[in-house]
Amino acid sequence: MWQSPNDVVLISDSRVTSIPVKENGEPLVDVRGRLRVDDRLADDQGAYAHLRAGVLQRLEHAESLLPAGYHLLIVEGYRPVATQRKIFDDYRATLTGLTPEESYVAASRYVSPVEVAPHTAGAAVDLTLCAPDGTEYDMGTQVNDNPEQSEGACYTAAPNISDDARAHRKLLSAALEAAGLVNYPTEWWHWSYGDRYWAMTTKAAHALYGPVELTP
Numbered sequence: 001m002w003q004s005p006n007d008v009v010l011i012s013d014s015r016v017t018s019i020p021v022k023e024n025g026e027p028l029v030d031v032r033g034r035l036r037v038d039d040r041l042a043d044d045q046g047a048y049a050h051l052r053a054g055v056l057q058r059l060e061h062a063e064s065l066l067p068a069g070y071h072l073l074i075v076e077g078y079r080p081v082a083t084q085r086k087i088f089d090d091y092r093a094t095l096t097g098l099t100p101e102e103s104y105v106a107a108s109r110y111v112s113p114v115e116v117a118p119h120t121a122g123a124a125v126d127l128t129l130c131a132p133d134g135t136e137y138d139m140g141t142q143v144n145d146n147p148e149q150s151e152g153a154c155y156t157a158a159p160n161i162s163d164d165a166r167a168h169r170k171l172l173s174a175a176l177e178a179a180g181l182v183n184y185p186t187e188w189w190h191w192s193y194g195d196r197y198w199a200m201t202t203k204a205a206h207a208l209y210g211p212v213e214l215t216p
Helices: 053-065 081-093 100-107 163-178 196-202
Strands: 028-030 050-052 071-076 124-130 190-192
Touching: 028 053, 050 053, 053 071, 053 124, 053 163, 081 100, 124 163
Parallel strands: none
Antiparallel strands: 028 050, 071 124, 124 190
């Protein structure tokens, strides 16, 4: 099994979970019609296509920084708490031969525990790059490939990917970082703003967004 590099701070780390949240009250807004959105994880409510207003604004800025022929493709944004819990528990159950504490930490390489999950705050987005016709560029793995499936190639800085995939990841990272988002290093596709992981990475005193409910 792939082991995370020692310098990667996992989202379950106390350096992340201890950061306070001062909710700023920004609404969840629909991304559709403003950025390209893929429907592979679409839900009946359309929750997947929502993000906090401030996150969407930064993604639109990142889109404007990409060179001709490249666009952001949003796969999933907001995730209800119940959905997040099921994803975490289901993945954790596949990690056999570990103590409960070890499985909790190992699962957090790939799925955020509910209590700190940025998707439930509308603060995180899973995305990739596509051409104008919607064709996805080679990023080394599919969005949401876990560490076991990808032999660790899902890690943003993984060495076992092609030169093209590495160049595409750098292009994506450059635009998103310039727009103020931060990456979760075990998932090249996962970027966030305003959550606890963002606060830890940027040394902010507190997170801006906590768990929120999507209202019709």
